[in-house]
Amino acid sequence: xxxxxxxxxxxxxxxxxxxxxxxxxxxxxxxxxxxxxxxxxxxxxxxxxxxxxxxxx
Numbered sequence: 001x002x003x004x005x006x007x008x009x010x011x012x013x014x015x016x017x018x019x020x021x022x023x024x025x026x027x028x029x030x031x032x033x034x035x036x037x038x039x040x041x042x043x044x045x046x047x048x049x050x051x052x053x054x055x056x057x
Contacts, residue, residue: 020031 020028023031
């Protein structure tokens with residue numbers, strides 16, 4: 001059911017986060033920046049919110 005799917009998605013996110021936390025600091029930052037701009041690694045990329053686009057450049 002829905003709850004099972006949510007738990008699976010949450011677990012997947014937790015595993016990804018754990019992997020990221022094992023990376024060297026510089027790589028962590030790159031991953032976080034990448035996800036900020038391109039959204040989570042799965043699914044369609046979210047368009048940037050207008051306020052965020054300027055601050056990154």
